[in-house]
Amino acid sequence: MDGSLDVPLLSVRGLSKFYGPRIGCADVSFDLYPGEVLGIVGESGSGKSTLLSCLAGHLAPDTGEIIFQTIQGPRDTLTMTEPERRRLARTDWAFVHQNPRDGLRMGVSAGGNVGERLMAVGARHYGDIRATAIDWLGRVEIAADRIDDRPSAFSGGMQQRLQIARNLVTGPRLVFMDEPTGGLDVSVQARLLDLLRGLVREMGLSAIIVTHDLAVVRLLADRLMVMKSGHVVEQGLTDQVLDDPQHGYTQLLVSSVLQV
Amino acid sequence: MEDYNFAYLDEQTKRMIRRAILKGVAVPGYQVPFASREMPMPYGWGTGGVQVTAACLVPEDVLKVIDQGADDTTNAVSIRKFFQRTAGVAVTETTTQASIIQTRHRIPETPLTEGQILVYQVPIPEPLRFLEPRETETRKMHELEEYGLMHVKLYEDIARHGQIATAYAYPVKVEGRYVMDPSPIPKFDNPKLSGSAALQLFGAGREQRIYAVPPYTQVVSLDFDDHPFKASKAAHDCDLCGAAESYLDEVIIDDAGGRMFVCSDTDFCAHRRAAGHVGRLGEAA
Secondary structure, eight states, X not given: OOSOSSSOSEXXXXXXXXXXXXXXXXXXXXXXXXXXEEEEEOOTTXXXXXXXXXXXXXXXXXXXXXXXXXXXXEEETTTSOHHHHHHHHHHTEEEEOSSHHHHXXXXXXXXXXXXXXXXXXXXXXXXXXXXXXXXXXHHTTOOGGGXXXXXXXXXXXXXXXXXXXXXXXXXXXXXXXXXXXXXXXXXXXXXXXXXXXXXXXXXXXXXXXXXXXXXXXXXXXXXXXXXXXXXXXEEEEHHHHHHSOOSHHHHHHHHTSOOO | OTTSBTTBSOHHHHHXXXXXXXXXXXXXXXXXXXXXXXXXXXXXXXXXXXXXXHHHOOTTOEEEEEETTBSSSHHHHHHHHHHHHHTOOEEOSXXXXXXXXXXXXXXXSSOOOTTOEEEEEOSOOOTTTTTOOOHHHHHHHHHTTOOHHHHHHHHHHXXXXXXXXXXXXXXXXXXXXXXXXXXXXXXXXXXXXXXXXSEEEEEETTTTEEEEEOTTOXXXXXXXXXXXXXXXXXXXXXXXXXXXXXXXXXXXXXXXXXXXXXXXXHHHHHHHHHTTOOOSSOOOO
């Protein structure tokens, strides 16, 4: 999207977060290139959600730096002022929560939910906002006549798709996803994954997806990071890591998947 | 009268409130927290406005109190009596003679002049409250000028009703900076907020906030490019005085569907009738 593919969009160095004496995540470093999807897998408590929260600016890490390639050039998001970081969070970034209720305004109609980010960056034409909202509802396979319904009238899968539409409407360059398919049944999961894969490819998005579901990363992620007890134990191309796991924990993780 | 300090509140309290008012005047539209006192009336009856009025009153002041435009309703009468007893100030019903006007939910029709103070009673000072329940978050939004959410409310209005259906407490932006709740005045009154010659003070007792619009301050009602703000009123003339440009109350007069529209500003209506204007159901004075 912004031309040079050899400059990382996001560059993380030595990121650590401690909860008192306990480790949240320790010494995490990686580069994310434009258009790339990075999966972070690990069991519960392995620090993957902590890492994602630190990256998205929801938590303040104790050490490390997060260099994001903004339109104006590389900036460390940790030393940014709060207004700058919040502006970034509603323009270039998006965050998809595991529970759509955390990411949606449940008292506001679907159209209002999608339009909120547009209005937050200055859209002031009702007709345009509504047309964009209808377009985006279509892209996430929600019928246009549901635009004035509240999310509470939607099924779980629809809510999750609405949350995705709401996040992608301003054309972000980096999307953080925390277990986007958690809590959905398998057929709905499959459709959502299909949809996500299409959107990511079509828009050239970079994404960081936290999940414990190896099938999700197999489908979506180009590269994979495996975390255990706050440390990154293995990283590499997704197929490489999943088909030829080197670390003992990764081997355990891969072999734990039930074969149907 | 001697049993009370002048205007009921003690001097240190009035000093504290005046400091909040000065800060509010310095930062138009910004909600200044203040240590609201218990007043001898229930919340919702104008405890915030009464405290602001008490802090502004001097013995030479002439006080007018209105409730929904009327001088003779319970809320207006009780507050007026309260200050007559505790401050001994002169009172009036005539807008042009008053130096301080405490109001609940209206701006007088007669244009205000320099030197007058208009004190509003505010139930909920935070315009973002019904969309964002967290006080920490709304403060941050004011701090960073993140007002997109206010338009989400207007969007919802149009989506549901085909037009901006918010008819009172219509959000405004003050001097291009703070979004403010103008208290539950009808949106008909919103244009009068802007560029007013009078000092406008807002007091919210329960929520402990004071804010202000200094004279000649620009106040803009929020809207969409394709759904512009429109000050609305009932499409009638006043049935008593015939005024076409004043805000009207609808009054049901019998149980056979009969109704009349009268000026909500009783002082404005009375002066017009005294000057010989007669409406559809009025009698010549």
